[in-house]
Amino acid sequence: MIISCTDDSKNPLPDFAASQGAFxxxxxxxxxxxxxxxxxxxxxxxxxxxxxxxxxxxxxxxxxxxxxxxxxxxxxxxxxxxxxxxxxxxxxxxxxxxxxxxxxxxxxxxxxxxxxxxxxxxxxxxxxxxxxxxxxxxxxxxxxxxxxxxxxxxxxxxxxxxxACPVFTTADVVGTYDVLNFSFGATFPITTATREIIAGPGDGQITIVGGEYPDYGADDLVLNVNFTTGTVSRGADGIAFDAAAGAFATDNYGDVSGLVLPCAGGLINLVVDFDAFAGNAHPFNLQKQ
Known part of the structure; x- marks a missing residue:
């Protein structure tokens, strides 16, 4: 089902070819x-x-x-x-x-x-x-x-x-983490392979110090955490990378989703997008040392 323009009043999904695919x-x-x-x-x-x-x-x-x-x-x-x-x-x-x-x-x-x-x-x-x-x-x-x-x-x-992990607290999450992948490594040669995660600034929030790209002027990445389900969302605005620090442009954090899994080896699996470059959603995964 490769998409093309279509009349949504006649077809509830984008569709290609003369016949509709099974969906x-x-x-x-x-x-x-x-x-x-x-x-x-x-x-x-x-x-x-x-x-x-x-x-x-x-x-x-x-x-x-x-x-x-x-x-x-x-x-x-x-x-x-x-x-x-x-x-x-x-x-x-x-x-x-x-x-x-x-x-x-x-x-x-x-x-x-x-x-x-x-x-x-x-x-x-x-x-x-x-x-x-x-x-x-x-x-x-x-x-x-x-x-x-x-x-x-x-x-x-x-x-x-x-x-989902059993109900957990901020204390179960804070600490030093290894970054497991660098999705834009070819664009941003990363040298900082660890992150500190601290509590706050608000209730139900944690902060990844230095954000995703600390070598390129990123602000801290603040996350809202549901301590029952482990799901997360972006908790504050911030710069994802900064041209003044050597990035090819300046952009802000966009949507952030993912899971905090302290019971599964201390994993934090995020999907991070950028503001101006929306559509570049990518994984940002960390594991507690």
């Missing part, structure tokens, strides 16, 4: 990033899904489960063949599919789901974007446009959730 989405909201695991037997999501174009004969989910650091792939974890429907995924279903006891699942385990939706003419659409290799001229990957896999379309084609 399943959540009716009211996107899948949650975390699921409470306080009571394992009750850990689940249950959300209505719909066949947007009315042409899907089957919808199946493959699961990529990361449990205790070990990755397992389960094909056809769930199949639905009539719509509208309710998509339910429980911890017990996950344990059964992995053939492990429920108690082997734990806080911080992550589960990613990639869909295949089969159109009524037999063509399958997967929750993966197409990838073109300019050297070989080969197109691989999936056949769903990348923008359809964003939250704005409430896509149920590719999503994931993590079993």
């Amino acid at each position: 399943i989405r959540f009716v009211d909201e996107i899948a949650p990033p975390t699921v409470s695991f306080a009571v394992p037997a009750e850990a689940s999501i249950s959300l209505p899904v719909e066949d947007v174009n009315g042409n899907t004969t089957s919808y199946s989910l493959d699961m990529i489960a990361t449990v205790g650091g070990n990755v397992s792939i389960i094909d056809d974890f769930i199949t639905i063949d009539s719509f509208p429907a309710t998509l339910t995924i429980s911890a017990q279903m996950i344990a059964d599919a992995l053939n492990i006891p429920l108690n082997d699942l734990d806080f911080g385990d992550n589960f990613a789901f990639v869909a295949e939706a089969v159109r009524n003419d037999g063509v399958a659409f997967t929750g993966q974007v197409p990838v073109f290799d300019g050297d070989t001229g080969i197109l691989s990957g999936g056949n769903t446009s990348a923008n359809l896999l964003t939250g704005v379309y409430r896509n149920a084609m590719a999503f994931n959730f993590t079993f």
Whole structure:
């Protein structure tokens, strides 16, 4: 489904070619990033899904489960063949599919789901974007446009959730962290590979001292933290990088989302965007020493 201009009054999704692709989405909201695991037997999501174009004969989910650091792939974890429907995924279903006891699942385990939706003419659409290799001229990957896999379309084609850590406090998060990746390393040669995280400035906030690019004049990155779910958002305005400090331009922090996982090796997994360069959302991951 490569997109082109279309009349939204006739088609609720951007679409390409003469026929519409098979696309399943959540009716009211996107899948949650975390699921409470306080009571394992009750850990689940249950959300209505719909066949947007009315042409899907089957919808199946493959699961990529990361449990205790070990990755397992389960094909056809769930199949639905009539719509509208309710998509339910429980911890017990996950344990059964992995053939492990429920108690082997734990806080911080992550589960990613990639869909295949089969159109009524037999063509399958997967929750993966197409990838073109300019050297070989080969197109691989999936056949769903990348923008359809964003939250704005409430896509149920590719999503994931993590079993949230038990309720934690600021004291569980503050400390020294190693930066696990530098997404714009080619643009910004980074030399500062650690960050200090401190409490505040407000209640329910933490601060990454030096932000993402301290070598390029970044302000501290302040995050609002939900200590029950582990989810975060940007807590204050600030400069992401500064031309006066050697960056190619000056820009501010844009949207920030992600998870704080003190129970999973002290990980903080963020997705950071820039203000003027919106569309450059990228991972910024740290791990507590």
